[in-house]
Amino acid sequence: MVQRLAAAALLAATTILSATAVHAQRPSPPPGPLTDGFLCCNMRTYGDSISDINYDEQGTSIVPVGTPARITAYDFRFFNLDLAGKPQRIKNDYSRNITLIDFAKRYVVTEDPKRKIAGFPPAVGAAILAGKVMPGMTREQVLMALGYPVASENPSLDAPVWRYWRDSWSEFQVNFDAQGLVKDVAGNAVALSRVLAAAP
Template sequence: MYRKNVLGALFALGLMTAMSARAEVLFAQANFLLNKNQLSAVNYRGKGVAIPVGAKVAVVERDDDEIRCKVMDSGTEFRFVTHRSLGKPINVLFAGFFAEQDPAARIAALSPEDQKQVRAGELAKGMSREAVLLTVGPPPPHRTPSLQGNRWTYWSSKFSTFEVEFGPDGKVVRIGDEPVAPAPPPPPVEKTYYHATANFHFDDGTVSWVNYLKGPIIPFNARVEVLDKGSSSVKFKVVETGAELEFENDARSGSETWKLFQAAFALEDQAAKLQALTPEDRKKVSASEVEPGMSREAVRMAWGPPPPHETPSFNSSTWTYWKSKTSKVRVKFGKDDKVASIE
């Protein structure tokens, strides 16, 4: 009887040794926390029994829903489980937690400070991505699809999360509920201003391409800011007054709206052109008046370009303007290119 018992014990011991030899032994790739002998692929980072990084773990059994394991040093048994929201097979997720490679070499490649944090299982600012992975493991892929992202989201529990944020250098700059540093304001956009090339009249918020000689005036060289460009109109604002107006075109002009607008409002400051006139012409331009003896340039500044459908060329001896839709005024030039008469 005694001999049979001894033989039975030896057989059982040999069987256990053989099973142990065949067991799949892996290394913990980070510090993980067990909750009631369960390790979720969500990788909850709240409270629990710790499995230290580098710990040897034997895989006892695998199936589609869970993987049963045993921590070899402590003998603690646990179940690795997944969640359908993670969107990956359990074996793929498990490989991010436990692998054949001992992480000791990865830890040794870190800076001394990062090595301390990994061993302590604690996150700190300045840690590298690799150090974070070795400290707390991978973030759940449904909220952090790429480890190249600047923010990794972890779960403290089923109801709370925290973020680990990395800076441009790949080092941790924020952990948990610390306020997100505001993004630097974008550089101010330098506005583009146009300058009135003449005195332009407007009526009921509209500047006509005809430039009817009635109504309030946008003075020569006034700065304007374009607000919107359309096929038949250009909306703009007079910088000095804040008045928002609309430059309107119609089929009679035979020209594109933007081309007409640019003839009326140019990018270049017009002050030098005004100074090039005679003192008398400058006074007339400032008063929006045209009188005999004025040069073509002065007339152009005082009343604007004559509508091209009746004055196709600035070299014409007669420029035709409109005081209203039914009343015209003609400026005739002499051989000296000075105003000879106004009719």
């Protein structure tokens, strides 16, 4: 009986130590600033979660560029935030070659993009608010309209081509000229119908 009790106690102690070791090995979430600001760009939410791929899928809804935003916490592959009073998280699904802190800084900016949009030509401002792009737009204006292209496929934002996806099957590319302005947008008909603004 004593031996059985001792064995049971040893097993319980081993289990506790193993669980403690596993817990201790899990890295802490990276610290980061709990920034108050604004959403950089039009992003699509699945209700309470946003992915950096920003698919335009059925069941998603747009959180508009310039929405008041506050980062509330960081986790391992996403950060939590309050968007105009609604809790959300933005997941780093396809941009893991940049740090989570730098990832968060992309999406929560300190200057209200809507102030900049108000100073753009009316056709450009209207396109951004509709989540569309048009020839002549700057890189900043494309970012406001479509969000960031995922870093895994676009390691440099200075590249002449940015690759985006509206869904798993509809890729499109935004092509820039030597001055960094949109030259054209290429892709299949479905993608272009969703992202290309009509000529003014």
